[in-house]
Amino acid sequence: MSDNSAHTLRIEGLHASAGDTEILQGVDLEVSSGRVHAVMGPNGSGKSTLAHVVMGRPGYEVTAGSVTLDGVDVLSLAPWERAQAGLFLAMQHPTEVPGVSAAQALAEALALRAGNDSPSAEQLERTRSLLEAEAAAVGLKAELVARPLNVDMSGGEKKRNETVQLAVLQPRIAILDEIDSGLDIDALRACANRIEALTEAGLGVLAITHFTRVLEYLRPDEVHVIVDGRIVDSGGPELAEALEADGYTPYLPEEPDAGVAVSIGGLGSTPAAGTGASAAQDPFADPWADPLDELG
Amino acid sequence: MFSPDLVDALGGSDALAKRRRVAAERAVAAGQPSFTEEVWRYTPIDDLDPAQYAFAAPGGTAGPVGLMSGVDDSAAAVVHIANGAVVDVSVRADGVRVDVLGSGADDLIGTVAPEGPDVFGDWNLALASAPVAVSIDPKAVLTAPVVVHVHTDVEGLAWFPRLVVMAGRTSQATVIEHHTGGNTPALICPLTELSVGDGAHLGHVTVQELGDTAWQIANLCADTGRDANLRIGHVAMGGDYARARIGIDMTGRGGHSEIDAVYFGRGTSTLDFRTFQTHVAPHTTSDLLFKGAVDDYARAVYTGLIRIEADASNVVADQTNRNLKLSPNAWAESVPNLEIENSDVQCSHASSIGPVDADQRFYLESRGVPTDVAEALVVRGFFDEVLDALPSEQISASVRQRIDELVSDADFTAAL
Numbered sequence: 001m002s003d004n005s006a007h008t009l010r011i012e013g014l015h016a017s018a019g020d021t022e023i024l025q026g027v028d029l030e031v032s033s034g035r036v037h038a039v040m041g042p043n044g045s046g047k048s049t050l051a052h053v054v055m056g057r058p059g060y061e062v063t064a065g066s067v068t069l070d071g072v073d074v075l076s077l078a079p080w081e082r083a084q085a086g087l088f089l090a091m092q093h094p095t096e097v098p099g100v101s102a103a104q105a106l107a108e109a110l111a112l113r114a115g116n117d118s119p120s121a122e123q124l125e126r127t128r129s130l131l132e133a134e135a136a137a138v139g140l141k142a143e144l145v146a147r148p149l150n151v152d153m154s155g156g157e158k159k160r161n162e163t164v165q166l167a168v169l170q171p172r173i174a175i176l177d178e179i180d181s182g183l184d185i186d187a188l189r190a191c192a193n194r195i196e197a198l199t200e201a202g203l204g205v206l207a208i209t210h211f212t213r214v215l216e217y218l219r220p221d222e223v224h225v226i227v228d229g230r231i232v233d234s235g236g237p238e239l240a241e242a243l244e245a246d247g248y249t250p251y252l253p254e255e256p257d258a259g260v261a262v263s264i265g266g267l268g269s270t271p272a273a274g275t276g277a278s279a280a281q282d283p284f285a286d287p288w289a290d291p292l293d294e295l296g
Numbered sequence: 297m298f299s300p301d302l303v304d305a306l307g308g309s310d311a312l313a314k315r316r317r318v319a320a321e322r323a324v325a326a327g328q329p330s331f332t333e334e335v336w337r338y339t340p341i342d343d344l345d346p347a348q349y350a351f352a353a354p355g356g357t358a359g360p361v362g363l364m365s366g367v368d369d370s371a372a373a374v375v376h377i378a379n380g381a382v383v384d385v386s387v388r389a390d391g392v393r394v395d396v397l398g399s400g401a402d403d404l405i406g407t408v409a410p411e412g413p414d415v416f417g418d419w420n421l422a423l424a425s426a427p428v429a430v431s432i433d434p435k436a437v438l439t440a441p442v443v444v445h446v447h448t449d450v451e452g453l454a455w456f457p458r459l460v461v462m463a464g465r466t467s468q469a470t471v472i473e474h475h476t477g478g479n480t481p482a483l484i485c486p487l488t489e490l491s492v493g494d495g496a497h498l499g500h501v502t503v504q505e506l507g508d509t510a511w512q513i514a515n516l517c518a519d520t521g522r523d524a525n526l527r528i529g530h531v532a533m534g535g536d537y538a539r540a541r542i543g544i545d546m547t548g549r550g551g552h553s554e555i556d557a558v559y560f561g562r563g564t565s566t567l568d569f570r571t572f573q574t575h576v577a578p579h580t581t582s583d584l585l586f587k588g589a590v591d592d593y594a595r596a597v598y599t600g601l602i603r604i605e606a607d608a609s610n611v612v613a614d615q616t617n618r619n620l621k622l623s624p625n626a627w628a629e630s631v632p633n634l635e636i637e638n639s640d641v642q643c644s645h646a647s648s649i650g651p652v653d654a655d656q657r658f659y660l661e662s663r664g665v666p667t668d669v670a671e672a673l674v675v676r677g678f679f680d681e682v683l684d685a686l687p688s689e690q691i692s693a694s695v696r697q698r699i700d701e702l703v704s705d706a707d708f709t710a711a712l
Contacts, residue, residue, distance in 0.1 A: 055662050058654055083664035095659035099677025108673070109664030118669075148677065149659070165663060 006033045007070050007086060007172040007204060009054075014065035015229075016053045023049040025229035026065065029206070031173055036205040038215055038240065041226035042248045047208045048092055050226070051177040054206075055089040056082055069173065084113060086172030090162035090179055097149040102161065103128040105149065106168055127168065134167040135160075138190045155182030163191040166198070173204040180214035192217030212244040227251045297328055297346040297415075298454070303422050312402040319411060320422035326415040335414065338597040338629050339568050340537050344511065349454035349483040353380030353425035359447030359476035362505045363531070363694040367472065372440045373430070378447040380425040380455040391436025392469070394428060401429040404460045408489035409517040413543060416513045420487040424458035430471055434464035434493065441470040441499075441688060446486065448510065449478030457486040463496040465521075470499035470687055477506040477534070484510060490518035492526045494548060499687030501529035503695075504538060508563055512538040520580075522548035529686035530557035531695050532567050532588075543572035546580040546608075556685040557586040558695055560702055561594030561626070571600040573615065575608040575641075586617040587682040589675060590626035591702075599631040602643055609640040617647040620678055672703040 009031045016024040023046045031037050041047050053060050054067055056079035067074040069085055077085065097105075107119035107127040119127070131145045140160040150158050159182050166174055176195070180188050195218060199205055207218055215223070215237070223239040224231045225248070232251050233239065300320035303313065328344065329336050356378035361368075368374050372389035375382065385394050395401040405427055412418060430442050446457045461471050473488065484506070492498045506512055512535050520526050532538055544553045553573070561567045567590075573582040582602070590596045598617040619628040630647035652671045660670035679699055686692045 057658055057662075078667060079658060079661035080664055080666045080670065083662055089662045091659070091662070095655045097656045097659055097674065097677060099680030100656075100660070100673045104673060105660050105663050105665050105670075108666075108669050112664065112666065148680070169663065 008032045009074075009087070009173040009204065009206070010066075010068045011054065012066050014050070014053065014067060015063045016049060017061050017063055018049065018059060022063070023229050024053060027226070027229065027231055029224065029231060031204045031206045033172065033202045033204045034199055035222070036199055036207060036218060036220045038207045038209060038218070038220035038223045039226050039231075040209055040212070040223060040240070040243060042252070043210070045226045046229040047210070047226055048177055049229075051089055051175045051206075051208050054175060055079055055087060083109065083169075083171070088166055088169055088171035088174040090159075090166055090174060090176045092178040092181065094150045094158040094162055096151045098151055099148050101147065102131055102145050102149055102165060106131065106165060109169065130168045131164060134164040134194075137167070137194050138163050139187060140164060156184060156187050159183050160187055160191060163194055167194055170198070171203070173206065174198075176205060176207045178209060179207065179218075180209060180211060188214060189217055212240045215240045225251055297323070298351055298419060298423065300324055300422070302351055306397075306423070306425055308397045309402040312405065315406065316422045319418045322411065323415050323418035323422060326418065329415055335541075335570060337599070339539065340566055344483075346454070346483075348481065349452050351423060351454045352450070353455065354450055354453070355379055355381030355383060356447065356449060358383065358445060359449065362474070362476055363503050363533075363691065363698060364443070364445070364472070364474050365694060367441065367690050368443055370440045371443045372438045372469075373442045375428055375444045376447070377426050377428065377445065377457060379450045379453055382426045382428060389438060389440065391433045391438055391467070392442055393431040393433070395431070397425075397427050401427045401460065404429040404431070404462060405458060406489075407460060407462065407491050408519045409487065409515070413515055413517060413541065416485045417487050417515045420456040420458055420485055420515070423456045424487070425455060427458040427460070429460040429462065431462040432464050432467040432469040432496070432498075434467060436464065436467045436469070438467075438469040441472045443472045443474065445474045445476070446484075447476045448482045448484050448506070449480060450482065451480035452482065454483040455485075457484065459486070459488045461488070461490045461498065461500065463490070463492045463498040465493040466495040467493065468497040470501070472501045472503065472688060472691065475502070475504045475506055475512065477510045479507040479509060481509045482511070483513075485513045487515040487517070490516070490526065492518065492520045492524040492551075494521040495523045496521065497525045499527045499529070501686060501688050501691050502531065502540070503691060504530075504532045504534060504540075506534040506538060508534060508536055508565060510535050510538075514538075514540045516540065516542045518544040518553070520544065520546050520548055520551035520553055523550040524548055525551070526553040527687040528553070528555045529688065529691065530555065531686070531691065532557070532559040533698065535565055535567070537566045537568065539568035539570070541570040543574065544582065545574045545576055546582060547576045548580075549577045550579045551577065552581045554583045554685070555585070556682050557588070558679060558682050558686070559586070559588035559596060560699060561588065561590040561596050562592050562702070564593045566595040566597070568597045569599070571598075571615070572603065573601070573613055574603045574605070575611045575613060576605050578607060578609045578611065580608060581612040582614070584615040585682050585685060587679055588618075588628070589620040589622050589678070590628050591622040593623070593625045595626070596628040598629070598647070599633070600645070601633045601635060602645065604636045604638050604641050604643065606637040609638050611638070611641040611643070613641070613643045615645040618678070619649040620675060621649060621651050622675070675703045676700060
């Protein structure tokens with residue numbers, strides 16, 4: 001899908017709920033071709049919800065706001081139509097799909113994009129070799145991309161597998177939900193390098209992350225801080241450095257248990273945390289523990 | 297349900313005739329089963345009206361190839377049975393014998409199931425008009441399957457196919473039973489006995505593709521010898537009511553058994569499975585995997601029992617049943633059970649009933665795969681593991697293709 005024209009994903013005033021809980025409370029964000037945006041925030045801030053809502057995961061209700069891709073109303077599209085329009089979501093916890101290989105799934109998607117009802121044997125074979133080549137680029141064994149999607153893969157292998165599929169599908173805008181969790185430094189570097197090459201070719205990236213670590217490799221043009229379902233600060237890469245030094249404390253209510261994000265995330269849940277916490281003692285020790293992830 | 301006098305016209309040895317009469321009397325005394333009995337729970341057995349069917353053995357011609365395309369070409373032996381009569385027997389390899397009524401099958405009937413296991417089993421012994429016995433010589437290794445085709449296309453016919461498989465010591469063979477039928481009502485009550493000798497490896501596959509007005513009440517009874525290995529595959533695609541009761545008695549120390557079943561219910565069919573993994577001897581292992589889908593208004597019932605007898609120590613037994621509901625009007629029930637009288641065992645069971653997994657569908661959709669294609673992929677993927685486990689690659693391939701066709705035609709939206 002890579003082309004020379006510029007594309008823009010525009011999120012305006014987005015409110016979304018899961019059950020009775022309003023998680024997104026007015027998110028504004030714009031991602032264009034070739035740009036890398038990082039959205040950072042503590043556990044429970046709505047980061048993953050933002051990714052899911054933009055991609056259309058069942059279980060969320062959009063109560064206000066809009067999401068458009070090049071002016072097209074994304075929220076009125078089924079998830080697969082969003083993907084066909086050029087969106088991609090690299091998932092934080094990629095789902096195991098027994099009996100279905102990446103080649104089968106991606107060949108279906110690519111065939112449809114090419115205007116065919118179903119993939120020919122040749123398209124299936126081409127998808128398979130594309131996957132193998134991209135797997136090699138991020139250090140994932142070829143046999144792993146041949147097996148059923150994400151089945152019997154480690155956390156790191158699943159993340160690399162997401163990058164592999166991203167590279168094969170070549171979307172216009174990719175949302176990376178905690179792409180770094182579960183990856184060791186070498187794998188992170190390999191995945192980030194591949195994504196960086198894609199951004200140079202025009203991919204727009206919305207990288208949702210918890211740690212600044214990934215941003216050393218996925219150099220963002222803009223950094224946004226999300227707290228309680230709102231973007232509370234935006235800036236250049238220097239904002240990530242400030243977060244590295246100070247954590248999210250400056251953005252959080254002073255009373256440790258005053259906000260949902262604080263009490264759910266465990267941040268500052270002991271009275272002493274405000275004084276003793278430093279960047280060296282990462283307050284977000286478990287990137288897998290975003291409790292709102294489970295709401296969907 | 298039937299008259300015991302029917303026994304007199306069937307022929308065969310005097311000894312068999314005597315056993316037939318005893319079985320018929322037992323069946324008459326038992327009467328007709330009711331869904332209030334646990335083993336008939338969830339079934340439409342009360343709808344059975346034997347007066348709608350006539351017992352006879354008119355014979356006929358072979359049925360359609362169906363899911364067996366190409367299998368006969370290389371088979372070690374091919375038997376055709378139609379409408380109560382043996383139509384053709386062709387043995388093409390060494391190491392296998394096929395016997396029919398009056399020519400050696402008589403004494404083998406009842407080797408594993410001398411009576412029962414239910415009233416239809418007793419009627420089968422009494423009224424089996426075309427029994428067939430397949431004997432694999434000790435040590436014989438058959439590289440191609442023995443195929444038994446069972447076809448029914450006479451309207452209103454009731455009959456009782458019986459197959460006895462004797463796998464001699466350390467032999468290796470696969471037997472495939474293929475049940476086909478026309479689009480006419482019929483009552484077919486097969487009983488298959490599998491005797492797996494010491495150290496023998498036997499595969500047995502039932503491929504059921506009856507017409508959608510047929511009733512099938514089938515029994516399969518197996519017994520495994522010392523260090524024997526039995527792999528049972530069961531494919532159920534048709535029938536108005538199709539029941540299969542599969543019981544394995546693991547009587548020889550060190551034996552292993554597997555049952556892998558694939559079913560796909562459509563229309564208003566009811567598919568009913570009762571399994572019994574009975575561990576009699578120590579150091580025996582058994583695995584069971586039943587995976588099925590119900591679409592339209594179809595129903596599926598699975599109830600299974602792992603029974604570990606007091607002397608059966610060091611047993612490992614597993615039982616898993618998974619059901620996909622592809623339509624809001626489809627229905628499935630799954631009842632796994634354990635009955636353990638020895639503490640030195642490892643048993644597990646699991647079951648599930650649900651629609652196409654929403655997370656799996658969303659994952660595929662997020663790659664750009666349309667909803668209907670994503671669901672078809674997930675359903676095909678669901679069956680993958682059990683298709684791989686069937687003890688015949690040819691059958692696995694043809695059933696996989698059939699499921700592909702079924703899911704690509706289907707519309708699963710709003711299945712809850």
